[in-house]
Amino acid sequence: MKKLLPLILLIIAFTACQQVEKQNVVVQLLNQGWTLTGDTLDINMQIDVPSVVQQSLYDNGLILHPYLGTVENQLLWISDHPWNYTLHFDASKDLLEKQVVELEFDGIDTYAEVKLNGEKLFFADNQFRVWKHDVKDLLKKKDNLLEVHFLRYDSTQLALYEQHQPRLPEKYAVSRKAPYQHGWDWAPKYKNVGIWKRVELIGWSDAKLQNAYIVTENLDSEKATMRLCLDVESKAEGNYVAEIYVNGERSSEKNVHLDRGFQSEIFKFEILNPELWWPNEMGEQPLYVFDVLLKDGDKVLDFKKIRSGIKTFEMVDEPDSIGRAFYFKVNGVPFYAKGANYIPEEMIETWNDVDHTIQLLEQAKDAHFNMLRVWGGGIYPSDDFFTLCDKYGILVWEDFMYAGTMYPYDEAFLENARIEAEEQVKRLASHPSLALWCGGNEISEGYYNWGWQQSLGWSEEDDKAIKAGYDRLFENILPQAVAKFDGTRPYWPSSPSKGWGRPESLTEGDVHYWGVWWGEQPYEMYREKVGRFNSEYGYQSYPDYSTLLKIAEGEALSKDAEVIAAHQKHARGTRQIDDFIQRYYPNIQPKDFEEYVHLSQLSQAYGMEVATEAHRTAKPYNMGTLYWQLNDAWPVTSWSSIDYYGNPKVFHERLKTLYAPVLLSLDKKDYGVFVTSDLLRNIDGTLSVAVCDLEDSPLFEQKMKVRLEANENRKFVVEGLSECLRKADLKKVYVKLELAEGDTLTAERKCYFFAFFE
Ligand code: BMA
Numbered sequence: 001m002k003k004l005l006p007l008i009l010l011i012i013a014f015t016a017c018q019q020v021e022k023q024n025v026v027v028q029l030l031n032q033g034w035t036l037t038g039d040t041l042d043i044n045m046q047i048d049v050p051s052v053v054q055q056s057l058y059d060n061g062l063i064l065h066p067y068l069g070t071v072e073n074q075l076l077w078i079s080d081h082p083w084n085y086t087l088h089f090d091a092s093k094d095l096l097e098k099q100v101v102e103l104e105f106d107g108i109d110t111y112a113e114v115k116l117n118g119e120k121l122f123f124a125d126n127q128f129r130v131w132k133h134d135v136k137d138l139l140k141k142k143d144n145l146l147e148v149h150f151l152r153y154d155s156t157q158l159a160l161y162e163q164h165q166p167r168l169p170e171k172y173a174v175s176r177k178a179p180y181q182h183g184w185d186w187a188p189k190y191k192n193v194g195i196w197k198r199v200e201l202i203g204w205s206d207a208k209l210q211n212a213y214i215v216t217e218n219l220d221s222e223k224a225t226m227r228l229c230l231d232v233e234s235k236a237e238g239n240y241v242a243e244i245y246v247n248g249e250r251s252s253e254k255n256v257h258l259d260r261g262f263q264s265e266i267f268k269f270e271i272l273n274p275e276l277w278w279p280n281e282m283g284e285q286p287l288y289v290f291d292v293l294l295k296d297g298d299k300v301l302d303f304k305k306i307r308s309g310i311k312t313f314e315m316v317d318e319p320d321s322i323g324r325a326f327y328f329k330v331n332g333v334p335f336y337a338k339g340a341n342y343i344p345e346e347m348i349e350t351w352n353d354v355d356h357t358i359q360l361l362e363q364a365k366d367a368h369f370n371m372l373r374v375w376g377g378g379i380y381p382s383d384d385f386f387t388l389c390d391k392y393g394i395l396v397w398e399d400f401m402y403a404g405t406m407y408p409y410d411e412a413f414l415e416n417a418r419i420e421a422e423e424q425v426k427r428l429a430s431h432p433s434l435a436l437w438c439g440g441n442e443i444s445e446g447y448y449n450w451g452w453q454q455s456l457g458w459s460e461e462d463d464k465a466i467k468a469g470y471d472r473l474f475e476n477i478l479p480q481a482v483a484k485f486d487g488t489r490p491y492w493p494s495s496p497s498k499g500w501g502r503p504e505s506l507t508e509g510d511v512h513y514w515g516v517w518w519g520e521q522p523y524e525m526y527r528e529k530v531g532r533f534n535s536e537y538g539y540q541s542y543p544d545y546s547t548l549l550k551i552a553e554g555e556a557l558s559k560d561a562e563v564i565a566a567h568q569k570h571a572r573g574t575r576q577i578d579d580f581i582q583r584y585y586p587n588i589q590p591k592d593f594e595e596y597v598h599l600s601q602l603s604q605a606y607g608m609e610v611a612t613e614a615h616r617t618a619k620p621y622n623m624g625t626l627y628w629q630l631n632d633a634w635p636v637t638s639w640s641s642i643d644y645y646g647n648p649k650v651f652h653e654r655l656k657t658l659y660a661p662v663l664l665s666l667d668k669k670d671y672g673v674f675v676t677s678d679l680l681r682n683i684d685g686t687l688s689v690a691v692c693d694l695e696d697s698p699l700f701e702q703k704m705k706v707r708l709e710a711n712e713n714r715k716f717v718v719e720g721l722s723e724c725l726r727k728a729d730l731k732k733v734y735v736k737l738e739l740a741e742g743d744t745l746t747a748e749r750k751c752y753f754f755a756f757f758e
Contacts, residue, residue, distance in 0.1 A: 024301045026094045026203040030087060030103075030146065034195075039082040050350045052109060052194035053083050053150075058348075066348060067634045067644075068551050070566040072188040079191035080154035087146045091139050091201070098203030099235050101139055103146075104132040107197030109349070110177040111151040117144055126176035127196070128380055128401060128420045135201070150193050153177075166462035169452050170405035176416060179377040179403045180344060185570040186629075186638040190347045204302070207234040207258055212292050212304040213429040215488045216312055217268065219331065224274040224310045228267045228292065229485070231426070234258040238296070244269060245291040256294075276331050277309030277432040279370035280393035281661055282680060285309065287390060287432070309390060309432030315490035323507025326532040327623030328435065330395070334711070336616070336678050337624030338659045339364065339371035339394070340641065341536060344378040347634045354384045359646050360631055361385075365392040367641075367652060368659035372396055373495070373535060373626050376441035377403035380424050389433035396433050397535075397626070399495060400424070400478055402440030406447060409469020417473060421481035429486045436490045437482045439474040442512065444494035449501055495535050505531060510624075512536035516607065517639075520576065522583065523755075526611035530618045537611055538628035539580070540573055541604035541651070542597040543643035547635045550645070558593050568637045577637070580607070584755040598650075605651040606755035608641075612658045613665050617674045619713040662747040664737040667715065671722040673737060675706060675747075676713040683708040685741040689718045691725065691733050699733065700724040706739070730754070 036045045036056050047056045057063045057078065064071045095101055103116065108124040108131055115121060117140065121133040138144075153175075160174040168174070172182040183189040202208075211231035218225040228244060237259050244251045244267070252269045275286040290306040314329040327334055345360065346352050364372065372389070374381055376399030389396050400421060407413070428434050446452065447470065453463055479491040497509030505511040511531035515521045517539055526537065542548065552563045559574065568574055580603045581596070590596040608627060615625040632644040641652035657663070662683070665674040677683055684707050691700040702718050725735070730753040739747045 024204055024206065024299070025208060026092065026098060028092050028095050028201040028203075030089060030199040030201060033089070034085050034087045036194075037084045037086070039084060041081070049085070049195040049199060050107075050197050052192040052196050052348060052350050054078055054190060054192055054194075054348050055350045056194070066188075066190060069553055069555075070562050072190075072566060076189055079193055080152045082152055083150040083193055085148040085150070085195055089144050089146065090142050091144060093141075095201055095203040096139065096141060097205075099136070099205040100134055100208070100233075101136045101201055101203040102132050103135045103199075103201055104130060105195065105197065105199050106130055107195070108148065109192050109194055109196045110175055111153060111156045113149045113151075115145075115147040115149070126416050126420055127178065128176055129416075129423055139201075148195060153191050153193055164408055166458050166466060167456045168406055168408065168466075169446065169450075169456065173405040173407050174413075176401075176420060178344065178349070178379045178401065179405075180633065181347070183569070184377065185573075186343075186636050186640075187569060187633055188347060192349050194350070196349050206236060206296060207232055207240060207294060207301050209292065209294050209302040209304050210262070211426050212306060213426055214290055214306050214308045215429050215486060216310050216432075217488060219274070219276075219310070219312050222272060224271045226269055226271060226310070227487070228269065228290070229426075229429070230265045230267070230292070230294075231262065232256070232258060232265060232294065233262050234260055236260060240301070241295045241297075242267065243291075243293040243295060245289075245293075246271060247289050248291075271310065274310045277311040277390075278393060279330055279335065279395050280365055281368060281370065281678070282330065282333070282335060282393075285391060285393045285432075306430050307387070307390070308430040311432045313395075313435050313489065315436055315492065317492075317509070322621070323504065324509065324532070325623075326509050327620070328395075330435075333680065334620075334623070335370070336619055336711070337371040337395070337533070337626065338616075338678075339369040339373070339625075340627045340630035341375045342372045342381075342630050343375050344633050345631060349379060352382065354388075356646070357382075357385055357388055360642065361388050361392050361394060363642055363646070363648060363652065364394060364630060367655035368661065369394055371435065371624070371626060372630065373438075374398045375403070375629070376401055376438070376495070380428075383427070386428060386431040386433055390431050394433055395435040396431075397436055397438060397495075398428065398434060399438045399440050402443060402474075404442050404446055406443070406452065406466050406470060407473060409465070409472060414469075414472060414477060418477050418481065421478050422485055425481050425485045429489075434489060436492060437478070437486075438491070438495050439478050439493040441495055443470070443474070445496055445499040445512070449499035500529075508532060510535040512628075516611075517576065520579075523580075523607035523610045526607070527614045530614050530622050532622060533624040534611070534615050534622065535624065535626045536628045538639035539604045539607045540570065540577055540637060540639050541600040541649055542577070542637050543632070543635060543640075544645070544647035544649070545594045545597050547643050547645050547647060548597065551635045559596065564637070567635060573637060577603070586756075588756060601650040603755065604639075604649065605654050608651045609654060609658060612655075613663070616658075616663050616676045617665050617667075617713060617715075619676060657749060660747060662739060664739055664747050664749040666735050666737065666751040668753070671718075671725050672715040673718050673721070674713065674715050675708060675739060677708050678711060680710045682710060683739070683741060683746065685739050685746060687716065687718070688736075688738040688740070689721055690736040691721070691728060692736055693733055698736075699728070 032048045036047050045060045109127040112124045116138045124131050157175050161171045172179050180187045181191045214228050217227045240256045243253045287307050287309050292304045294302045316327050474493045482491045496512045498505040500513050510533040513529045577600050615622045628639045632640045635644045661678045663676040687706045689702045690698040735751040737749045
């Protein structure tokens with residue numbers, strides 16, 4: 001019976017939830033049966049939402065596939081056209097009986113006026129916010145008319161941009177909309193327009209839980225202190241009760257006095273002998289189920305189910321003898337962060353598909369990732385993305401969606417930004433995978449290093465005002481949202497903290513080292529430019545050849561083909577890929593374009609190998625490596641390690657060795673051997689080193705006992721190795737490294753002296 005108890009309680013709680021649905025909170029979805037018209041155009045489509053205009057036009061056969069061929073320029077008109085979404089609907093009887101009926105849009109992209117039965121409800125101007133309105137007084141039983149009228153996006157944005165004095169670096173700065181859709185060095189200019197998330201009516205009486213989320217406030221060896229935050233809206237003042245169940249067992253109950261209106265309540269409760277959530281390869285990812293009930297006497301008014309994990313996360317940013325140490329601790333344990341930058345998975349945002357995310361995150365997990373940085377030029381990922389990161393143990397460094405420009409600083413803009421930040425912080429707080437919040441991408445770097453003051457002709461006053469606006473948003477509003485509503489996640493104002501041209505970028509904070517690629521330095525420069533935490537670096541390659549065949553749709557493929565150029569968005573990209581192929585593979589003549597494409601991937605893999613090895617073998621000076629970039633938003637030539645269709649590039653395959661918990665490396669300067677361990681246990685093993693010729697016959701062999709502490713990185717001198725290599729013709733040998741513990745092979749690696757052997 002004791003064993004069955006949690007199950008019974010879970011059933012009771014579940015039944016309670018069902019009753020709430022029936023009794024106090026009623027939801028009517030409004031996702032089906034919409035009409036989308038093109039205003040002056042003769043376009044009339046019957047659609048379901050979520051669906052942006054670009055998707056609906058494609059679904060209805062009115063445009064070509066936006067990812068294939070060379071269609072981009074033919075599709076740019078879409079975002080500068082007005083569009084109308086309309087829905088006729090009847091309201092359910094249950095709904096009409098409620099004291100409050102809220103119309104809720106989870107997302108509107110971007111500038112749109114929303115009307116119900118001819119009355120204007122609101123004007124939406126932020127893609128990243130939930131838009132809701134009490135429509136109780138407007139709602140009829142039969143034939144309600146809901147209208148969402150989208151303005152011409154491009155013209156609206158341009159007018160806002162032109163009004164702004166002083167001039168801002170980028171037009172998209174004035175719009176709270178995904179920056180990458182305005183064109184990026186891997187993205188076409190597909191500015192999505194439309195209802196991109198679901199729409200519903202929510203009816204309730206008495207009181208409703210508008211938000212409920214849980215964070216781990218404190219942890220010691222015996223217990224975790226959890227904080228439950230509830231946002232409650234009430235129609236009547238009174239005494240209510242909140243009940244909390246943990247994995248089906250009643251944990252605590254609190255009396256709540258509610259006033260009329262909106263209020264936030266905080267409850268703390270303890271979990272004894274907690275099972276901790278750990279990142280991938282540091283432990284398991286147990287999740288707890290928390291049920292929260294809001295009751296009036298015996299009547300359940302509302303119910304939330306939260307799946308969360310118990311973990312703490314700290315950012316260490318403190319002075320040391322070299323500059324400032326910068327690293328993270330999870331559950332009190334310092335760890336080395338391995339992963340990449342994540343960009344949106346689609347150019348057409350309503351094509352986001354959970355199966356695609358599952359595949360991508362499984363590929364990341366299999367390549368030993370423990371962290372992804374969600375880059376600030378995209379969109380805040382869906383709840384599904386975070387649920388999957390919870391499951392796979394992938395920590396998320398989450399940027400707020402700001403990138404590469406200064407932003408407006410008028411009160412309306414900042415208020416809009418504040419609401420957005422608070423909503424996102426609350427939405428994501430319960431996910432154990434959420435590690436830290438960061439202000440955005442390359443904004444402070446841009447301000448100090450990219451010469452905007454001169455290129456945009458800012459006066460001294462302009463400059464001061466813009467910088468003060470920056471400080472308000474990134475040093476005030478955003479960190480306050482994190483501190484006030486989460487209170488457990490660190491906030492880092494800008495990634496990187498210092499531009500890569502500055503010496504401090506290598507001695508403190510995080511660095512985007514772009515001297516290779518943007519600076520056209522050789523791959524070997526990565527060995528010199530090791531920061532405390534390398535949060536971006538990368539080199540382009542072509543995607544899988546099968547991907548290129550798809551986008552070409554039968555057209556002949558070559559380096560100069562139009563379709564290849566249309567899927568390369570960096571001005572110098574084609575030339576730079578070619579330069580490095582010439583540099584690193586001088587004697588190889590690819591027999592055709594397919595082989596050339598493969599060579600580009602070998603080159604990228606070699607460069608990234610130099611970088612990741614340099615970073616990991618510098619531990620603990622360097623405590624993280626996140627390359628640019630994991631994925632693509634459409635089929636394109638880019639820095640990614642996995643292409644849009646999920647094909648791993650050569651680099652991604654190599655990560656299985658490069659990111660493995662134990663990495664063996666040969667120092668090419670003095671021929672010492674690094675054993676770099678991220679394991680949380682000691683290693684007692686035997687290191688075997690062999691110098692082999694290219695037919696795999698050993699010319700030199702040596703074994704030595706090695707011992708490493710948990711998390712240790714150590715360089716060993718192998719007797720005779722350096723003498724042997726100094727005499728050898730390095731074009732004719734490679735070094736084979738193996739680490740065994742008893743009969744188990746813990747790690748192995750082949751180290752070559754030239755890229756073209758690999
Ligand atoms: C980084 C990113 C992106 C860009 C990439 C490659 O700085 O933040 O802005 O796509 O460089 O150029």
